[in-house]
Amino acid sequence: MSIDSSSPFSWQFNLGRIPVVVDPSFWLATAMFATLGSRSWQAMLSWVAVVFVSILVHELGHALMAMSLGCDVAGIRLYMGGGLTYHDRALSRWREVAVAAAGPFTGFLFGGLMLAVNIFIPPKSEMGMILLRDLLWVNFGWGIINLMPVPPLDGGHIMQGVLGPKRQRLALWVGVLTSGAVVALALNFGSFFIVFMFGMFGYQCWQALQVTRDIKPLEPVKVAEIEPDALARGWQALRSGNESEASRLGHLALSAAKPGEESNAARDLLAWVALADGNARYALSHLEKVDPPQAARPYSLAVAYEAAGLPERALPHALAALEKEPTEAVAALAVRLLVKAQRLDEAERITREFAWKTPAKRDALMADVAVARGDFGGAALLHASAFEAAGRAEDAYQAARNHARAGQVGLASEWLKRALEAGYDDLETLAQEPALAEVRAAPEIAERLAQRKQGAA
Structure with missing residues (x-):
C-alpha cells in the first residue's frame, strides 16, 4: 500500500507538512466494529470519532519520531485495520525500534491526558462517560494489544528489531505461538473478533516462516574477495542500464569500504542508482550520509535536489560542480537552474563562454x-x-x-x-x-x- 495509491473517495489533508490520507475502508471498518456492541447512533458516531483521533495520534507518534531521526515523512494513511506512516529511508536497527515504539507510547500519553482532563473536568452526561470510556479503551487497551510481540503489530516490529536480522525466524515463531495463545484465550471469553485478528496474524507469521532465512552478514574482507572491483563494475552496470546489478554491487562496495573516501564513493554510486529508479529522496539520503558532508559530490547533490523538486537548493551545488568538473552535463544543469531562478544574465554568460562540443x-x-x-x-x-x-x-x-x-x-x-x-x-x-x-x-x-x-x- 502506498501513500500515492488513494481511491477517488479518500479524504486528504495536511497536518503541518505531513500529508494524511483516510481511505473509505477506514470509516467502514470502524463503523462495523461499533456495531458489535449495542450502541445508539450517537454512540456509534462518538466511537468513529474516537478511533479516528486516536489512531491519527498514534501514527503521528511514529511520524514525529522518524522526523526527529532525520527522515522526511511522505505521509500517513488510515485504512481498514489501522494506519501506516511512510518515511523516506531505512533506519538503523535501534532507530527503527524507537519509531515502532513511539506510536503506542504516544497513545498512552494521549490516554493519560484524557484521564487528567477527567479528574479536573469529569463528564456529566452519559455520552460524556461513553466518550471517555472509548478514549481509554482505544488508547490503553488497543495500545497494549499493539505491543504484543506479533508481526505486523508494533510489538512485533520492536521484537524483530531487538532480536536483529540474525534471529528473524525466532521472531516469527514467537509471533505464531503468541497468536495461538491469544486465540485460545479469546475463544474462552467468546471474543470472536480477537480470534479472527490474531488467527490471521498467526497465519501470516507461519507463511513468512516458510520463506524467511536469518541473515548472516559477510565479513568485509570476504565481500571484497567475492566481488573484486565492485564499485567500478557497479558504475559500468548503471551506465548499461542494469540498475538492479548496480545496486547490488554498490551495496557490496559500501559494506567492504573503509570509512571516508571509499565509503563516500560507494554512496555516490548508490545515489545515482536511486536517481535512475526515480527515487530522489533515497538518493539524497545516501548523499547526506557522506562524511564529512562537504565531501559529497556537488553534481550529484544538484541532480538529486532538482529531481526532488528543490531547484533553489540544487543551484548552488550546480555552480560549485561547474567549478570542479566543467563538463557539458554540468554546464547545462547550471544554466537550466539559473533560468528557473530568473538569473538570466548569468545563464547567458555561462552559455556563451562555455566550450560546447x-x-x-x-x-x-x-x-x-x-x-x-x-x-x-x-x-x-x-x-x-x-x-x-x-x-x-x-x-x-x-x-x-x-x-x-x-x-x-x-x-x-x-x-x-x-x-x-x-x-x-x-x-x-x-x-x-x-x-x-x-x-x-x-x-x-x-x-x-x-x-x-x-x-x-
Missing part, C-alpha cells in the same frame, strides 16, 4: 534564456539554428512552438512540418500545446497527424 547545444540553451525573457521570436531562431546544426526533431518542434507563441503562424507551420519529417513522435504533447492549436487545424498538418496516429496504431 557543438553549437547546437549552445543555441538550444540560449533559446531557453530567450524564452525566459519573453523573446519567443529569438528563441525560435535559436532552435532553428540548433536544428540545422544537429538535426534533432525536438529542436524543430521547439522552433515551431516558439514561432507560434510569437504569432508567426506561417513559420510555425513550416517548422512543424520539418519536425514531423525529422521523426518527432511525441504526438500527445503536440496535441496539448495551446500555442499550436491554429497550426494543428491547418488541413495539411491535420492530415499528417492523422496519418502518423494511424501508423502508430
Whole structure:
C-alpha cells in the first residue's frame, strides 16, 4: 500500500507538512466494529470519532519520531485495520525500534491526558462517560494489544528489531505461538473478533516462516574477495542500464569500504542508482550520509535536489560542480537552474563562454534564456539554428512552438512540418500545446497527424 495509491473517495489533508490520507475502508471498518456492541447512533458516531483521533495520534507518534531521526515523512494513511506512516529511508536497527515504539507510547500519553482532563473536568452526561470510556479503551487497551510481540503489530516490529536480522525466524515463531495463545484465550471469553485478528496474524507469521532465512552478514574482507572491483563494475552496470546489478554491487562496495573516501564513493554510486529508479529522496539520503558532508559530490547533490523538486537548493551545488568538473552535463544543469531562478544574465554568460562540443547545444540553451525573457521570436531562431546544426526533431518542434507563441503562424507551420519529417513522435504533447492549436487545424498538418496516429496504431 502506498501513500500515492488513494481511491477517488479518500479524504486528504495536511497536518503541518505531513500529508494524511483516510481511505473509505477506514470509516467502514470502524463503523462495523461499533456495531458489535449495542450502541445508539450517537454512540456509534462518538466511537468513529474516537478511533479516528486516536489512531491519527498514534501514527503521528511514529511520524514525529522518524522526523526527529532525520527522515522526511511522505505521509500517513488510515485504512481498514489501522494506519501506516511512510518515511523516506531505512533506519538503523535501534532507530527503527524507537519509531515502532513511539506510536503506542504516544497513545498512552494521549490516554493519560484524557484521564487528567477527567479528574479536573469529569463528564456529566452519559455520552460524556461513553466518550471517555472509548478514549481509554482505544488508547490503553488497543495500545497494549499493539505491543504484543506479533508481526505486523508494533510489538512485533520492536521484537524483530531487538532480536536483529540474525534471529528473524525466532521472531516469527514467537509471533505464531503468541497468536495461538491469544486465540485460545479469546475463544474462552467468546471474543470472536480477537480470534479472527490474531488467527490471521498467526497465519501470516507461519507463511513468512516458510520463506524467511536469518541473515548472516559477510565479513568485509570476504565481500571484497567475492566481488573484486565492485564499485567500478557497479558504475559500468548503471551506465548499461542494469540498475538492479548496480545496486547490488554498490551495496557490496559500501559494506567492504573503509570509512571516508571509499565509503563516500560507494554512496555516490548508490545515489545515482536511486536517481535512475526515480527515487530522489533515497538518493539524497545516501548523499547526506557522506562524511564529512562537504565531501559529497556537488553534481550529484544538484541532480538529486532538482529531481526532488528543490531547484533553489540544487543551484548552488550546480555552480560549485561547474567549478570542479566543467563538463557539458554540468554546464547545462547550471544554466537550466539559473533560468528557473530568473538569473538570466548569468545563464547567458555561462552559455556563451562555455566550450560546447557543438553549437547546437549552445543555441538550444540560449533559446531557453530567450524564452525566459519573453523573446519567443529569438528563441525560435535559436532552435532553428540548433536544428540545422544537429538535426534533432525536438529542436524543430521547439522552433515551431516558439514561432507560434510569437504569432508567426506561417513559420510555425513550416517548422512543424520539418519536425514531423525529422521523426518527432511525441504526438500527445503536440496535441496539448495551446500555442499550436491554429497550426494543428491547418488541413495539411491535420492530415499528417492523422496519418502518423494511424501508423502508430
